[in-house]
Amino acid sequence: AQKITQTQPGMFVQEKEAVTLDCTYDTSDPSYGLFxxxxxxxxxxxxxxxxxxxxxxxxxxxxxxxNFQKARxxxxxxxxxxxxxxxxxxxxAMRDWDYKLSFGAGTTVTVRA
Amino acid sequence: xxxxxxxxxxxxxxTGQSMTLQCAQDMNHNSMYWYRQDPGMGLRxxxxxxxxxxxxxxxxxxxxxxxxxxxxxxxxRLESAAPSQTSVYFCxxxxxxxxxxxQHFGDGTRLSIx
Numbered sequence: 057a058q059k060i061t062q063t064q065p066g067m068f069v070q071e072k073e074a075v076t077l078d079c080t081y082d083t084s085d086p087s088y089g090l091f092x093x094x095x096x097x098x099x100x101x102x103x104x105x106x107x108x109x110x111x112x113x114x115x116x117x118x119x120x121x122x123n124f125q126k127a128r129x130x131x132x133x134x135x136x137x138x139x140x141x142x143x144x145x146x147x148x149a150m151r152d153w154d155y156k157l158s159f160g161a162g163t164t165v166t167v168r169a
Numbered sequence: 170x171x172x173x174x175x176x177x178x179x180x181x182x183x184t185g186q187s188m189t190l191q192c193a194q195d196m197n198h199n200s201m202y203w204y205r206q207d208p209g210m211g212l213r214x215x216x217x218x219x220x221x222x223x224x225x226x227x228x229x230x231x232x233x234x235x236x237x238x239x240x241x242x243x244x245x246r247l248e249s250a251a252p253s254q255t256s257v258y259f260c261x262x263x264x265x266x267x268x269x270x271x272q273h274f275g276d277g278t279r280l281s282i283x
Contacts, residue, residue, distance in 0.1 A: 101274035
């Protein structure tokens with residue numbers, strides 16, 4: 057069963073604008089963690105932000121924030137003030153009881169000058 | 170700060186050849202993982218090692234074997250390479266404690282099977 061769904065294969069955003077990347081997940085485990093990773097064209101996987109299922113507040117890390125809607129099983133990534141260097145593939149992932157990560161198919165973001 | 174180191178970075182094999190991908194981490198992490206990344210499919214877990222001395226199958230283990238040599242090193246072996254195994258392979262590690270530990274990835278190995 058697909059645990060992580062990212063419905064946006066690709067997105068364009070203007071420099072300095074905000075962009076929201078969608079992620080929905082499926083689990084029956086009450087304890088889980090949600091992660092976002094960035095993969096630039098060079099190929100490495102860069103950890104961006106984490107949200108725990110019991111966290112009361114939405115996670116933020118610099119220009120990255122996570123819009124966590126637990127009842128809807130949604131964990132959308134918001135990138136504010138987009139920069140050209142934000143052009144990359146972004147992956148949503150979930151880690152539940154077995155500590156393994158399940159990844160979505162990813163969303164490609166292209167930032168336009 | 171080396172983090173997770175994978176070797177080699179690139180490799181071309183012929184069908185039927187064997188090969189071992191090496192991975193080492195210097196973060197004293199308990200858990201290590203091997204993924205493959207194919208276009209449009211995200212990362213899929215091949216094998217993982219929750220702790221030194223244990224290994225378990227992931228989502229796509231067929232055609233692969235692994236060895237957790239010690240706490241630092243986790244290798245992936247293709248015994249008889251097939252064109253369907255052409256992919257980018259990532260090794261990752263994490264501290265197993267709790268679900269909030271991110272996995273740290275190596276830079277990947279691009280493997281082509283002709």
